[in-house]
Amino acid sequence: MKLYLLGQTMRYEAGNLCFLFFPGEKIEEETDLAAHGDFYAIMRFKRGKTQTHVLVLLGRAGKKSRAHATFSAEAKNPVKAGEHALGRAFLTAGEALCGFRPPWGILTGIRPVKLARELLASGLDERQAALHFTKDLWVSPQKATLCLHTAREETRITALSTPQSASLYISIPFCPTRCLYCSFISQDVEKSKKLLPAYVEKLCSELAAVGALAKKLHLRLETIYMGGGTPTSLSAPMLTQIFDTVRAAFFLDYLREYTVEAGRPDTITPEKLAAIKAGGCTRLCINPQTLDAAVLQCIGRAHTPEQFFTAFAAARAAGFTSINTDLIAGLPGDTPEGFARTLDLLLPLAPEGVTVHTLAMKRSSRLVSSGGARYDACGQNVERMLSDAYGRLDDAGLAPYYLYRQRNTVGNLENTGFARPGHEGLYNVFIMDETHTILAAGAGGVTKMKQPAGVRIKRVFNFKYPYEYLARFDEVLARKQQVEAFYDGSAAQNPRG
Known part of the structure; x- marks a missing residue:
């Protein structure tokens, strides 16, 4: 798709508007209007004395549309006013061309x-x-x-945080298999077995270093999230080793939530559940994504619906009273009727949380690289799935507490977390809202530091891949010293009276 920006430079906003109607398309910014071809978006700003006129021209496959909008020259925030006017004109033209409105x-x-x-x-x-x-x-x-x-x-949730609050993310980047839609940096656990003991040892060393920093800076650890990947790809003794390290390294008196993403039902055993429970976990995630056996096979989830039910029952038997389950709307082969059947099977289990994701076309996923991606900008069927799910979750006593969007989701739709009162995933809110510092340990982990009395954010990145994390571990520890420097700098900028 060729993009022309005339009289304005809103490249980022213009590109995002194009993705609303033409997701997955390569956008090339051009200046030669004579060569716009058959697939284009022309966005022109023409400034007058009292108003700026915005014109949008769209063309695709022989069809054309146009729309305009205006905004005042005296707008308090001319940049925002311009973005809104451009959006209104683009949506009008896009709806005329494509037949739907996002x-x-x-x-x-x-x-x-x-x-x-x-x-x-x-x-x-x-x-x-x-x-x-x-x-x-x-x-x-x-x-x-x-x-x-x-x-x-x-x-309500972010109000729980204080200027000294922090959370901890523990990365376990291993999975039994790679799902069709997945873009996370995770390794096939069968191929990476020889890495696991060394990885856990280094992870525990990093956790000890991070814990020492947290204590030195008097940070209040509010939530812990062990994710991946699939943490339950590790053995029960390995999990125990990590839990014991966290208990020894961190001051946990302020901890409100300890989540472990068990994720894949086929990795869950009574021994691992016992280790997780003994380790202090208060919130467990078991994620079927769908309970349709054919769809599970299609997306490369090497487990059955029955294994999910077995894992869920085992978690209840192990004493877990806060279990979240993830579902994905729009998976290949799924339908609104099939998604409804998944809810029919899930809701009688009375999970404390259900997170409903919309399928996203991630560039590094097999779904995209294999050419099987479905860039459905309208997403009518997926919107039906979400609408039905939201109504039924509300009827079951679960309320939305967490919502975010991603690029290239089917229908430009959202991901929403629902929970019973008192079972919300606090970590999810804290990291998405950038409420406070998130300390991260493990391959692929990103420490995101938030200025205690301000808005400044700084990130410290770990190496993505486990073998790189192991080979360059000294650098991982050295980078963590940026945490103390950040807090020292923030204290200097905001001295206490």
């Missing part, structure tokens, strides 16, 4: 809930905020309601 309107960012919280914090009530979403941003009433409901819960 339910999130002109919003292209990953955190619509952050905007909702800002509106409420500015003094608007929920009715006024909803009107801004629907009237000014062209968000559907259903999505506006979902966003504002989630914003209430996020505000």
Whole structure:
């Protein structure tokens, strides 16, 4: 797709608008209008004395559309006003060309809930905020309601954090197999068995170093999340070794939540569950993604629905009283009727949390690299799946508390976490909202430091792959010294009276 920006330089916003209707397309910015071909987007700003006129021209496969919008020269925030006018014109032209309107309107960012919280914090009530979403941003009433409901819960959760709060992410980048849609840096555990003992040893060494830093900086550890990959790819003794290290390295008196992403049901055993329970885990994730056997086979999940039920029952028997389950709407081979059957089977188990993801086309996934990606911009069937799921989860007593969006999801739709009161995944909210510092250990981990009394963010990256993490471990530890330097610098910028 050829993109022309005339009289303006909103390249990032223009590209995101193109993805709303033409996901997965390669966008090439051009200047020669005579060579625009048959697939193009032309976006022109023409400034007058009192108004700027925005014109959008779209063309594809012989069809054309055009639309315009205006914004005042006296707008308080001319950049934002220009983005909104461009969005309105683009959506009008896109709807005329493609026959649908994205339910999130002109919003292209990953955190619509952050905007909702800002509106409420500015003094608007929920009715006024909803009107801004629907009237000014062209968000559907259903999505506006979902966003504002989630914003209430996020505000309550983020209020738990203090300037000295922090969370911990423990990366276990190993899986039994690689799912069709997955883009995470994870290794096939069967091929990587020889790495596991050394990886766990180095991980524990890094955890000890991070724990020493946290104590020195007087950080209050609020949540721990062990993810991957699939942490339960490790043996029970390896898991115990990690849990024992965390207990020895960190001050845990302020800990509110300890999540372990068991993830794949085929990796869960009574011995591992016992180790996780003894290690202090308070929240367990068991993620079927779907309970349709044919769809599971299609996406490369080497387990059956029956294995999920067995794992769930074993977790209950082991004493876990807060279990989250992940589902993905839009998987290859799935239908609205099939997704409904998954809910029919899942809801009687009464999980404390259900996170509903929309399938995303990740460039590094096998789904995309094999040419099997389905860039469905309209996503009508997936929207049916989400709408049905949200209604049924609400009826079951679960409320939305966490929501974010990704690029190239089917229908430009969202990922939403639902939970029973008191079982929300606090870590999920803290990391998405950038509420406080997230300390990370393990291959692929990213430490994200948040200025205690400000908004500055700094990231420290670990090496992505386990073999690189092991070979360059001294560098991993050296990089962690940036955490102390960041906090020392923040203290200097914000001296206490």
